[in-house]
Amino acid sequence: MAAALGVSGPARADDDASVDTNRGCRPNPDITAGMRPTFRDEFGGRSLNEAKWSTVMDFPGRAGGHYHNTSYGSYALDENVVLKRGQLNLIANDEPVTGTDPVGEFDYSEGFISSHDKFFQRYGYWEICAKFPAGKGLWPAFWLVPQDRSWPPEIDVAEWFGSIEGMHSGLATGNWPDVRWDSHWSYGDTPTTGWHTYSVLWEPDRLVFFTDGSPTYEVTGEVVPDKEMYVILNSGTWAPDHRGGPPDETTIFPNAFEVDYVRVYQ
Template identity: 30%
Template sequence: MKTRILLVIVSSLLILKGDLFSQNTVQQKGKWKLIWSDEFSGKQPDTAKWNILIRETSKHKELQYYVPDEVFIEKGMLRIRSQVRNYGSKEYTSGRLDTKGKFTPVYGRFEIRAKLPAGKGLWPAHWLYPQNRDWQMERLMADAIANGNESLIPEERPWYSEIDIMEFLGHDPTTVYGTLHYYTFDGQKKTASGTKSGKVDYSKDFHVYTLEWEPDSIKWYIDDELIYTTTDGIPHTPHYLILNTAVGGNWPGNPDSTTIFPQFHDIDYVRVYKKK
């Protein structure tokens, strides 16, 4: 009898916890207003919203050539295909698209519902990068620090930052990373990073990857669960959105005999909100 009562109490608490979590999620979303989105309901990617790259990429020793025909819409979703294919000097092709010069917000809530590719050497990412990376300002900043004139550096600094909403390594499908890369005033490169790891295989189904970027903090969520928060190095200048899948490189390693191609990085929607 006591065991039954205990089970009832525990079950009730779990239900209550779930209800409170759902209520908090709804309340949190109520603070934001939708300002930009792509539901990928057309026949092809909307070039009024996206730039689709064609570019050879060797950064981080990656192996892919980004080509436009690896980015397409099928069954109401955006698909980024990665495959073995000789193109230029590369043996793999993949896709990358961005909103540079078309949509470059400062702050906001970024939601991307996606299913990720699996296999060693696959490296999908959703990320934000500065619209204007001001190399001259970086030099002036370093000189100001060296000469004791740090007070002359403007608060709104447009130099390097990178906000990774989601990064994923195909050989470790139960782990997702969210990271902020930035430079301090004295030129030191820093990272603030959170990881979600467990039993969920993020290549098996769609999940919602969310980033909330505010003037004093950045927060990362997966399926509305808060994963990580930082208040360090927050950028205050326009950034554009990038969606891509890299193949190979220093971090994920290169594909091997276990990697099955083609692989698909499927995106159901992208939605961006501003604080009300």
């Protein structure tokens, strides 16, 4: 069941589904037919809707409330979460940060939002309309993790590695450190040159990933999670040397992971 849906109560500007940004993304009615909307944000307001989103990390493996782990080069700053012209902009920047949670020095900053404790559900259809930034070392993503603070599982709906122009979708399962990955990769700069929908249909024993309404990958069987999960969107930077390595002098900063909407159905 869905919880803390964030779709009722007093009207807010950022709940206005009539905002027309003309970005060309539309839900696929063949997928959502017979479903009911349980969560949405069209990002039409002037600031992040705190009834729906938090900017603090709360999942296993993080080093603090604003830093994931050593795979990342970026520290999450609230100022890097910007709403403008009916879209969410999660900014990545190369101005060094002195962090407090955790304490440390970080070469890059990112924008991070999470619906933990505010919206979570088991199964359903989860979709964003987004444009990804181009550049070496950039690592923005749309992913789902469990509300109960366990890990794995993790559902990566759209995870972009700018250094290799690779889009990853898939599922992590198992037990740390013996984690199993069921993954799909596609390559090319298409995610950075226009707006596209990225989504997952999550059913008992079945995950189907989509780009622009077309299925790209399927995972079936007992590995498919059956626990409530929530949304994370972030614009991190990659730190290790593999997968193309971290940003360099060719990477343009600041840049943004741009999101037109988030919509979830049950």
